[in-house]
Every structure is written in C-alpha cells, then in structure tokens.
Amino acid sequence: MFAKYKTVWRVSAFALVALIGAFPASAQSAFSKERVQEHLQYLASDELRGRGSGDVGNQKAARYIAKEFASYGLKPLGTRRQNDTNAPIDGSGYFQPFAFNAGRTLGKQNRLSVERDGKTTKYRAQKDFQPSTLSSPGEAQGEVVFAGYGIHEPKANHDDYQGVEIKDRVVLLLSGTPGNAPNSPLAEFGDMRRKAFNAREAGAKAVIVVLPKESDPQDLTRFTHATSAHSGIPIARVRYAVAEEWLGAGVLDSAKAQADKGETASRALNVKISLQTDVPPQTKVTANVIGFIEGSDPVLKNEVVIVGAHLDHLGMGGAGSLSRSSKPMIHYGADDNASGTTGVLMLAAHFGGSGANRPVLKRSLILMCFSGEEMGLLGSAYYTRKPILPLERVTAMLNMDMIGRMKNDEMILGGTGTAKEWKEIFTPANEGLGIKISSSDNGFGASDHFSFFLQNKPVLFFFTGLHPDYHTPTDTVDKINFEGEAKVIQLVANCLERTANFPTSLTFQKPVQTAQSTGAGRGGRVYFGSIPNYSATVVGVLLDGVREGSPAEKGGLKQGDIIIKFGEKSVKNVEDYTVALQQYKPGDKVPVTVKRGNDTVVLMVTLAARKE
C-alpha cells in the first residue's frame, strides 16, 4: 500500500464504512493455508530483501511468480526480457518491463569554495560539506547572506529575511528552528523542504545549511532517501566549524543565540561562495508480471476481468518507510504485499491448471502482479497507459493489498459503489464464509485498483486493515493469519467467478462521496481536493482528477491539468505543491495556475478546512 495516499484510504475505509450483515460461518476456504504459508515464506524471506522495485530481490519474486504462472498453464501476455523496456510484448514471457525514476545518487563532482578577503578556500566533500538530499543538481555563485534559521513566514510573524537582500544571494541558514523546541509555534517551519522552497521563490541562488555544533560526523555524510523530487535549488550542508570560519570566531555562536531568542540575526557577509552539486537522477527498470486465462464463452471471452496485487515492497527502507531508524533494514512486507501476491498465485492455481475441478469462467481472466506500487502505483498506472489487451475490454478489476492480518473474521472491502452490480455479486460470494465485511463505496485508495478506477473501471479492493507493523521491518511472515488469508482468497475467488460469469458486463458508477471538508472555519489544515499523479515526469503537478464537491472541483480544475503555480509560488512537483498549500488557511482565495493542453489557465479556488 502506497503511504502517500494513506490518509485518503483512512477516510474511505473508516468514515464511510457500513457493516454488511455477516452470514453464519459454515464453509471453510477450499484454499490450502499450508500453500499460502509456503508462498509467503519465500516472498517475505531474507533472500528477497524486501522486494524493492529495481532490486535483485524484486526480480527474483517476479521470476518466481512467472514460473508459477507457467506451471498452471497461464498464457504469457508480456515478454521474456524482464529488464528490457524496449523488448517487444510478444507473449513470449510474462513480464511487462518499465523504467522509473529511482531518486538521485551522490556523484563525484561536488565542490564548494569560498572567497574571503581576497583568499580562496576549497572545502572537501564528505568531510566539510555534502549536498543535501533535497538539492537540485547544478552550480551557483553568490554573496552569502546569513539568515538565522531561514524561516520566512510573514503570516506566522516570523521573517528571517527581514532587512537582508535574498535575491541572487546564497542563503546561509541554521538547521532546525529557534531553540529547537518541539512545541514552538515555529516547529512546523523547520522542515528543510519548506525553507528551500521559500529561498528559491525569493530568488536565492543556493542554500547552505549549518549543521548543529554537536552533530554526529555521520549526519554530514548521510545521503539516503533522495527522491527524484528535488527542491529546485542547489543545497549543501556544512559543518558548524566551516560556517564559523565565514562569520568569524564567536560570531556564529552569538548570532545563533540571538536567533534562538527569536530575534533577527540576519546579515550580509563579506564572503562569496561557489557551489557545485552533483546529484544525478537514477533510472531503474522493473516489471509487472502478467498471465492470461481465456474465457469459455465464444462472445463473453472478449471481455476481461483483472485480478491483481503488487509484488514490490520497500526493499531496505527508503522514503516510504515508517521505521523509527533510518538505518537500512530489510522491510519484509509479508502483509504488504506478499499476502496479496500469494493471493494471485493461489488464484492462478485455482483457475488455471488442467484439473477436472477447475471452475469454468465465461469471461477471460488477467492475473497480474504489479511492481512500483510503493513508489506511487507505478506498475498499475503504467499498465493502464500501455494495456496489453485494450482497456475497453476490461469489465472489472479486483485488487488484493494487505490481506494477511485478518482478525475476528473482519475485513474491509473497498470500491463497492463503483459498479451497480457489486452488492449483487459480493453478498452471495460471502455466503457460508461468514466474513464480517466493512464495505466502502469509494474507489479511491492507496493501492493499484485506484489506477483502474481512474479509467472508469469498476473495482473491488480486498484489505484486512492497517497495523503498527505497516511499512516497518517488523511486517514479517510470523504475524500472518494463514487461515484467515485463505478465507479472504476464497472470497476473492467467489467474487471473481461471479463477475466473470455475470450475465451482463458491470456498469461503472462514480460513488457518491461524503463531503471531505467542512468548508468553513479557520485554522487547522487546509483542504484542496486534487488527486495528484505520482508517476508523471512533468514539471508541475499532473492531476489524475479532482474530488467531487472539493474546492479544486468548484474552482474548475480538471483531470489532466498540470498545476504550475499555487498563489504566487511556482510548483515544480508534488512536494512543492504540498509546501505551497501549507502556507494558506481555510477560507483563503488562491489563484491556481494550470497548464491545460497548450493553454495556461488561472483559476480562483477558495480553500476549505480538512475534516480530521
């Protein structure tokens, strides 16, 4: 499950649930819990190292799935060449490879030099300075301005830019917030992305961050979790002692003491900096795994039901990790989503194969394991852009993500409002299984069904709930309820069979959404209601859609719009947009500039308060 959409999911799963009557439990699952356990033990093993997209462990998992598909006689829909994005999709294998942006690495050409009193001093990368993980690649020169903690938030009555010229300068700032008091009203402004955004928007050339005096030498050299979305400005971090050389002995101490009291300590320095940051983007290749079972009905076999689950997880951690430690550790992802992947394998065995008990399906079936899900639903989004069978032929998509932690026979079923016929299908499918289903009509969600919902496809999302191990190294196989999972898979199989044999194809509908905002009241978090695309490589924020009744919709934003400015601030990526949004209050009217086709359109949006 993709962490950035998690709040979206929370709303859909808990605010909108309606408990569907539970049936008396009698029938057990026909799926073997031992087999479920076997698959899970391999997929969530040390050997697969968390199945990070683009990593060897992920490739091994994909090959395991392909081998299983082959053993059940599934027809391959992809290519044999797992790592070749140019490979023809010729049905010779099960892979659909795609390239993705895998963040940035630390290059070798990082330089920092300073001109002071006619003397040039060169500093050593890794020892004296290091590019920030938020740094853009590039070069910058300029006079240095010391700007306290670099907090430029006039609306919060704190402006470290006061009295100094920022434009075309290099901003030198302290990391953190005055006094670093966690409960200070300024605490939220300590975020480096926000400081960098403000510096860039004020026209600064670069940012230099002074690390605390007492900081660990490793704090300087650490360069992990560099996502592809940089801040659009070169940023370097320097040791405290280095900045002391520039301000003069004792001067930095007293300036910091001043800033800690909330006073303005800003001043221009007689120092010129030259900075080069070498943080090149990294591209990796990963693959979806796709198998096909042809339907038995001469006409209906042209329609397809897709059942899927993502095979990737977080590997050794990274940006999606919620682990307290930033040390690389295997994130096993037993529940997320070795459990769903196991579901796909069990269903492949059930509907494929040549056994006499094999259920006959009138419509065709695509079984698919997605990669890149944890990085923003990349695999499913890629498939909907480059479908191997035309999307028009897809009648529904069923998704399993985190189905391994069933407790008290309870689970959540999402998307039940996305087809008129869903209730008619899943209610009898649960007969005899006795699963207590909390259903949510919403097709939005933090997993791959969302990509298909955005293409106006009916979706169902099978899910046994969040837990404290979510996205941490402790999501391990010993915590899986194998019997419960076998039961969920039986429910999926029943729904699948009923969907594939339903007399008509399903009727997509947009579920009626409960309002997400109160629309009134000031203070608190701001609600806009856009659905950003996390896999696009455009400059700006591409919208996959807008929520019904949201400020974004009322303001006239549409699917396909690319937000390039929010108020007066430019927006280069989703992170920029988040920072820009934080600077407003509910009730504020904001001009939002979007690219729509070849046009640039400015729309006025009145922000609302987010319902907590």
Ligand SMILES: [Zn+2]
């Ligand atoms: Zn996840």
